[in-house]
Amino acid sequence: MSQHSKKARRFLADAKRAAWHDETLWMVRCKRDRAAEAVDDWENLRGQASDIKEKALENIPQYIRQFKEAARQNGAIVMEASNHVMLQGYVATILRSNGALRVVKSKSMLTEECGLNEYLIEQGFTIIDTDLGECIMQLRREPPSHIVLPAIHLRKEEIGETFHKHLGTEAGASDPTYLAQAARKYLREQFLSAQAAITGVNFAVAETGTIVVCTNEGNADMGVHAAPIQIHCMSIEKIIPAMADLGVFTRLLARSATGQAVTAYTSHYRTPKPDGKMYIIIVDNGRSERLYHPTGRSTLKCIRCGACMNTCPVYRRSGGHSYGQVIPGPIGSAIAPFRDFRTAAGLPFACSLCESCSNICPVRINLHEQLYYWRQEMNSYRSTPILRKLIMKTAALVLAKPLYYRLAGSLGRFFLRYFPFMLKLPLRAWTRGRKLPRPERQTFRQWYARNASKHTS
């Protein structure tokens, strides 16, 4: 049984929570459907977004160069980190050289991927996640389970407990408004005392050197504008060529993510504030490898809206943690093999190939084809269990030869019909919540041989 399957089983064991998780995310998907329907020519917009991203990826060195020049002219300090260690080092150096010990951070999957929090804490810095969902997860010392809704796997009572323990809210209090207000108060103190603010990046515009960050809470802005130092961490694929392209992406992002027409704040950072410093760190961390991979390249178009998670019937029922990756769900399963082929082995199979993710993706990533591709790769990989390989080979042989096929078929049907209990053990994965099929007396081929002639038209 794969790791995903085991963890999914654990998540599903709490049937009430699992049902709530599924229904809540389905509701988000329905909101997304309505928001998309309200836009004229939504499908065309998806096409445009995909084309812009393809173009950006094709000319990425040129756009990065253009972006760096523009950003430097704007007064920003631009650095390039080829991997997570360099990112960690750069951030720590920036903080030390500016005497900043207290840091607030808005949402960034990249820094999550690069283990930035853990590193900075180890180095003696205080780093506070300020997105409410991420703040909850940080207090609980758990990773987020969704890239847009980090705490979607938790019930309000659990969050109430966490806040009671860490923020001193009343015991047993679980009203979302009360809890959110308590977090507002706590985080305001953090914003106003922080010496530096780190943000993720949604889009980086090559022509103007502009960093665009989208939030609903306003936490990126509270951090960036209150602290003297602002640090924007972006991966290379956040580059888009021109300001006009933002028209396409800002129309797609929030509608796909939460069904809102736009996020509450779409912030454009171009120059540092007066007397402030603005740093931009451009991170590769394995992306170049994907860029030149014929299949994987398209995953770099991702704008991290999370729509593929909300629509995925597996994700909704297994929970984000079941994937064991920083980015869960369909897109997570498609990029996991690039990060670590072995730990990702079960993920392309944690999918019923329903294709809903590919249909919903605002930048048209062919997610189901990515996962189909990885299934083929995983199968030819050395570490695939010999038994599984043997079963595949035998099946291919049996299914290609009429005699073997008939023989195997009769055998299988015989057992299914007369001794189904004997198949229970080998087929226990099937019989856990299901009965075995009851075959009829004859196969179609047998019927056809006897009866087709009677049917002559």
Added chain:
Amino acid sequence: MSKTILVNNFIKNVRTAGAEVLFSPGEAAVSTDRWPGLLDFSKADLRLQYQTLENSEQWTDIAHALFCSRLGVAENGAVWLEDADMPHRILPFITRHLILRLATDSLVADMHEAYAKLGQDNFGFGVFISGPSKTADIEQSLVYGAHGAKELTVLLCD
């Protein structure tokens, strides 16, 4: 798109985003009775005065702050603010109640038009604001006022 449709769409979407829309015939509507201690940053002298904000305590108690915008987007109710409109970048976020004044002539249909209108303007910081700050991170229950303004009013004038 006719102007009436544009204005109606804008109003509908501002409300969907959780903000209120008032029609302002001019200065008179901006009443300090309604919003005690209102800081009207459409006035140049107040902008100047707040440019030299040093002490963060000066920010924290702001209850009502008004800014004048030159661009609103009908499809999503977003209103644009940039450096020139505010003396300090944190103000529209830290005020408890944010008031944005906008002329109906400043409305465009969608984000494509909005960015076309912004063009290559050299703003150092600019933001589209659609409704008050919000979060749904606790059980998807919508709560206004996560970190930024808890309330937002858009004053539409001709």
Added chain:
Amino acid sequence: MWDHKIGLFIPCYIDQLYPRAGIAAFETLRRLGLNVSCPPNQLCCGQPLANSGAACETVALCRRFADSFLEYDYIVCPSSSCVYHIRHHYEKIARSEKVEKICDSIYELCEFIVDVLGIDDMKLLFPHKVGIHHSCHGLRGLELASTGELIQPRYSKVHSLLEKAEGITLTKLDREDECCGFGGTFSVFEPHVSVRMGTDRLSDHLRNGSEFITATDMSCLMHLEAIIRRQRKKAKVIHVAEILKTCRV
């Protein structure tokens, strides 16, 4: 059209486990007056293997499949996932002229009736409450119906054939385009999620009054039936061909 030679492809699992669905597909095409026959040496299309990551093992299967159907003008199959696999993956697995011809001439049963034969009303008789389960490969892969994700005009080829049946009531579901959780080997690699998905799909049908659950894919129905029997629920599964065979044109 009626002179054309139609080859009926009955996939392995229908042959072995659900011959009634195959028989119904055959009878439906015969009732429509078509020259339909089954090549005797047809076997499996290789879909289960390819979806499990062993597409490379199925080259011989693909070639064999193409050979056995080469003489037909159209190939019709009562299993949307098999049709999807042949149409979308065959040319990548074993490209040849023969394979290309097969990919162009294969149709799912409902798709064939609606798009190729152009039949609108089959004069069906089926006085029951029926819920249509849109199998994902048929729904998204063959575009047999619109989905909620794509913003496009709403349509459903299966629905349009069935809604005209005499006495039929089609169920309105809460989630029209959700997967049932079968997914081939997914059902055994991820048994818990698979059963949960199937149970949810089933509840949607029961809650909304389906007496029969029908689909273009017997494999989804096999999975749903297995859950129905395990949970001792009342609904019955029935392949769409078993309704189509009541046609009176």
